[in-house]
Amino acid sequence: MAEEKRLIGDDGRLARGSLAAIAEDTTFEEDSWYLITAKAAAASKFGDLVVGDFFYAPCDVDATADDEAKLLTLSSMVDLSGWSLELTGDEVEVTVLNDKFKKYRKGKLDANGSASFVFIKGETDTADNLANYYFDIVTISATGTIVVSSKLTDSLYIVGYLCEETAAGDVTLATVMQVEFFNFSLPMNSSEAVNMDVPFRLVGDTDPVLYRITIAEDT
Helix, strand or coil: CCCCCCCCHHHCEEEEEEECCCCECCEECCCEEEEEEECCCCCCCCCCCCCCCEEEECCCEECCCCCEEEEEEEEECCCEEEEEEEEEEEEEECCCCCCCCCCEEEEEEEEEEEEEEECCCCCCCCCCCHHHHCCCEEEECCCCCEEEECCCCCCEEEEEEEECCCCCCCEEEEEEEEEEECCCCCCCCCCCCCEEEEEEEECCCCCCCCEEEECCCCC
8 A cells, every 4th residue: 555645735736738739659758748649550659548538657658650739838837836637427317206205316427626726926927827817918128128928829738646656666746637727816915925816617529537657666
């Protein structure tokens, strides 16, 4: 039971991902996430995963011919203070007259997420960071130079780590999602941190999958 670990919030983190425009077809680099775009008919290094799934390379992996995937480059959200994901299923009633009690079946699953941030000047308010999903950001230098970063409208990929390990043989738990952030608030209250709770919802074709990744031995 060496793997057993009772998780706490500090074990996890949420990272933002930027997807490469061109797919790799030679080597999938160690400690990297990839979106599968093509798969070999036989002996694929992606195993039972299918096109549209994410693949993680725990070590350098040489691609089988016709295996292709786009690199997902991660960046940390340093203003993040916590995140959560709740999965719920529709309750579909299937009761008939002969039943003494109502009967149900589970329908479609729904994923409802939330990320909590602390507003950090010089981080949250810069181009490509959280505020840029809600505002055009105008940066004016001391000499009067003006740079406009238009409001971001694209969805984004995020990797949610439940437990991120570094020692060889230990197991990391993570899930990958394509989401859009929704509400944004700026609670400017006396003697309180500016905490923002931002809900997110799934978009695109990526469904949440729980990955169990064994950390490779150093070579």
